[in-house]
Amino acid sequence: MMKRRSWQEYQKEIADDNYYYARSCIRQNFFPGSEKAFIDILHNDLGKDLLDDPKHSSCTGIGYHSDIVPLETIMTVVARQFSLMNDAGYKNFVTSCITSFGIYNEILATWEEFPETEERTREYLYKATGREFRKPQSLAHTSDVVFHFREEIARRARHLLVNATTGEPLKVVEHIGCHYAKIFPKSGIGGSEFPYVLAGMIESWGGEVVDYPERRHCCGFGFRNYLVQANRGYSIANSHKKLESMAPYKPDFIVANCPGCAMFLDKWQYTIAEMEGTTYGENGHGIPVLTYEEMAGLVLGYDPWTLGMQMHQVDVEPLLDKMGIEYDPAAKYLGRNGKYIGKPASAVVNCCPTDTIYDIRE
């Protein structure tokens, strides 16, 4: 089993405490519960220090990859984030977004290779904001951090990734964002070929990783491919290929560490079902797609609706039932203030027609 062990060659330093937290644009909009869960887990369960700085901004990575934001601009934006981190007295930069993670790595490497670009960036930053910056001591993705504390989380586990009735480990498809390790293999746990960051969590928490042929294939987001409607056919074709390839293994859920992947593997299942009538999960429904924070949250016993799992297109209830997690079906579409937050239209990928769960009289 060479493959199983090869991830060990790719290790990196992950700080133990005192993180400066950079958020993700997509996640804040589409499943904000995950970022909240990360903060909660670190603060409450693990007792770590983490700064969620309201002053930081988007890294502008989406704009950069869509050829809208020039390199000099994004470098300056990134420099500002570092400067903010310096102001707050932190040295360990953690980012919630894979695109950002790639951007930070890319820019730090560029500065390393071409020091003049760093010089210029300092100049631009100073001209624009009057700020200066020091580079972070360590840079990690938040999934790295969860991976780092996976054993501690396992010790505190309320639920394991096992089928509560049969005792069998759940079969989990893990999906790593391309920009996590494909640009700089050394920057990811396990490198780019056999990434271990999510697999490590799954194994530690009692699940079983599914190794299927298209495991390393991109989800298809691809920025321009998705952003231009006419090109979306190419985007969805990638997820389609992955789903076709994983379906025969009958996975219980998919876990992803990238905002785009978690979103598209989930939402494309709905689109494919509408277009072709094909579904990939049990009983003609979809395969639930989770973020690693949601997975960790479930393990630690968080309420699924607090974790924001109602935000997924594919219903997660079958998974919750399987794990033996108690939840209030009626509370699914109630916000934190107890008010109705709206619900998506019923679709094939949903296991439970939403109207019967919550009878809404507006």
Next chain:
Amino acid sequence: MAAINFGYTISKPRAIDLDRNNLRKSDEILHEMPELQTCIGCGACTAVCTAGNLTDFNFRRTHTLVRRGEYEGIYAEMNKCMLCGKCRLVCPRGINTRAVVMLVKRKLGDF
């Protein structure tokens, strides 16, 4: 189920998937014309092609696709051929190319 129009469709995979492609027809064709196996892929047939001079018909590519189990649209493609026989005169492997066209059309008429 009424399909929703999303403004795009799922792009067909470009890969030739030999796990999925059914090679039965292809095998039947090769069984009847074993000499087709000897194609070097030099493209002389396509270069000399009377129809290829006027349209994008590519005999080499088309029969190679058939041998890979990619049958869709092949009949229409082979129908561009005028059967003039020029290709047979230049084939360095002596393949009866006209017979290949007719055989493929006969076997793949319903694709």
Next chain:
Amino acid sequence: MKKRVIVIGGGIAGMQTALRLAEQGVEPVLIEKEPELGGKLRGWHVLFPSFTPAQEVLTELRRRVNDSGIECRMSAEVCSVSPREVVLSGGERLACDAVVLASGFTLFDASIKEEYGYGIYDNVVTSADLERMFNEGRVAKADGSAPRRIAFLHCVGSRDEKVCQQHCSKVCCVTGVKQAIEMKRLFPESDVFNFYMDIRMFGPGYEEMYREAQQTYNIHFVRGRISEASPTLEGRVQIKAEDTLTGRPLRMSVDMLVLLIGMRANDDNEQLARGAGLERARSGFMKPRDLFLGNVCSNIGGIFYAGTISAPKNIGESLNEATAAADAAARYVMQ
């Protein structure tokens, strides 16, 4: 008395065989139908992959043959062969103890492939013509001007059922690359295209030369066989092929089209084989007794093969085989 071995063919294989026989204490007699030694190599300019002048090899071999006082019968054609006797076409009978056949190959006649226009259009030449031009130091189009665009076509008369030549001539690929480089050296401003079905670079330094042709000389390689050549108004040659790697037909006009002609079994093989009862392969080349343990022996004891009489070979292989054939013949006559 010294044993006598007759070597038929005074090309490089024949000369090397005779030299080796003399070394082994056997008396060789070289029979050559041309008035001078050297065979096909006389028409060659430089040798792949080292660009060594062919003359260098030839002069050295001739000098050695001269110095060792080997009997050479020039302008003598062989009529029939048996292990003990060789009859010349004049009727003269030469007694001997063994015979080594080193009569080489025949160059494919490119005019048979009429669609390529050899002998019809001015600027269609063969690889052999081009070597002659190199030797004469006058490489140019028929009107004397410098070619700006040159195409080489591989496999002319090789691997082609249509001219009943199924075999691979082995050396044309390398020759094509070598000549392309030479042309590029002569005409650095020109564009050179090689049209091939497969590029077979089997020898030491060949693949490196191929890479050099691509990298250093920017020679274009197009995977497709030219199907037709036709004249253009400006007196150029228009060629058509399929660029199989893009799957689209390709056409272009060139100032010069070079046909890399293959090696055909020697036209004399048939007569020699019939007279002596020798076996021939389907390709028409002589068939060695065994491809591994008897590759220089014929099916008749006392008749041996050296060089391209039995298959297309390059110069190094021919020389090696000549040594082996001489050793086998010497061993045979000493018994």
Next chain:
Amino acid sequence: MTFYAPFCLPFILGAALMFIIVAWKWILWLLRLPRSDKRLILRGLFTHRTLGAAWEVVRESLLHRRIFRVNPLLGYMHMSLAFGWFLLIVMGWIETISYVGFRWVPLQGHVFFKYFATSLPHKPFFDFAMDLLLLFVLSGVALAWGKRLYSRAMGMRRTTKHVLGDRIALSALWFIFPARLVAESTTCALYGGGGFLTGSIGGWMGAHIGVLPLMNLETVAWWFYSSCLGLFFVALPFSRYMHIFTEIPLIFLRHYRLRSTEKHSSYDHFQIEACSRCGICIDPCQLQSVLGINDVQSVYFLRDRRYGMLTRPVADNCLMCGRCEEKCPVGIDLNTLRLNSRDRMRNVPDERRYTYLRGVDRSSGEGKVGYFAGCMTLLTPRTLSAMSTIFEAAGEEVWWADREGGVCCGRPLKLSGETDSARKMMRYNTELFRKHGITTLVTSCPICLKVFREDYDLPGIEVLHHSEYILRLIRAGRLSPTHGTTRYTYHDPCELGRGSGIYDEPRAVIEAVGELLEPASTRENALCCGSSVANLAISDGQQLQIARSVAAEMEATGAEVIVTACPLCKKAIGRGTRRPVVDLSEIVAASLK
């Protein structure tokens, strides 16, 4: 006299059945003829054509003149059986009349007259004449037996392999006349009479056999004779012997200008069932003589088609060189029938194809003379440059239709059975020719030539093969080739010679530039090069084998140069020889310098 005996029953039943079935078939075929064909019949019925047809029926159906020309011995065999039998019937009729006067005699009365006429006084003349005719027929039967046993002696290398129905009918036929001989002889033995044959045998029998056994033998012999006839008649409509009757209407219909076309029609039945399966078409077939393929020849093709068991490999495997058609004694349109069989197997009507042809025009130059090189000629550039030289020398302004690649003439497609699609190409080229206002169309490819002449509607445009065109130029003094000493031999391309009847023009052209040596098989008998586009089945190696055999014949003439007038033949023969193979135009162009 009652003219009835129990033994007549097999004959009566057999004959009745036969007449009913034959009449049924003919009526059905005639009714199903297309309206245009029926009109042709009506228009021709009361003209000299009917007389011509009747005379041909005598010549061919009775005398078998065409077989005589191919093979005299075989001709005699067929004539003795057909004409001999016919005379026996006619003479029998006269005999009956002379014995009993003009009164109605049932059919069996004529046929078995000897049996019924024992009580009447003998007329030695008829005894003699009938015996002579019987001997004539018996000699034919003997030859037929001989042919089965040893066909080579009859000048045939191969004979037809027959189906079961044929074998039954054949066996019955073989025994009819020997049985008649025995039957009549026994009657003569018992009651006297008979000529030199039946009389002498009867006399000998009377002397050696007792009366009682003779009487038994007589009954058995007449029963056997009648049964043979009955069996033969029953088998006839289902066997090759249907040709005996079918050839007659065929000859008439042919005289009324009915023809088979690329589409199947009811007329085809007359042709198909007129085949006697004589097997004369087997020997000229090069697929048989060179490649040893012996189940695809016209005789087997027609047989398979008639019985509805025609397979694609049989229909496809034919060079359509026309060598068999040339020899066919019945004159069946073998190539056309094969063509419409292929049409039935492959044609897809109204197919959306070749839409890309719209608006294509790659022609160049301008002139009243158009030159259509043809696809294959584009692969023989020497022909092209020779034609260019010739045009220039003659000062001809030429419109080049397809120098940059044109659209195929459609013949290869037609030959492969996709006839409707072929029409699309024909329409395209017709329009192209008309658009450029040419008055003469020259082509170097006999395949194109044939289709231009037969299927294209080109009013005001004269279609010429380049051999005809060059000869015209020479005769008009516009070309003056110098006569050299080179000895040439000429290969007749099938589509040019047998296909279009052009034999003399190329020869005249060759003789204008050098000496012409004829190969062993020449003109109508010329061999096919083997690369015909009509053959959809044979492999490259088989094509080469045929080419080699043709080349060997050409080499045997001792000529230095092999000349042909078809690009495909040129390419094909060139593979089989080391001698130069050139197109007609090349030697003319060379002699102009």
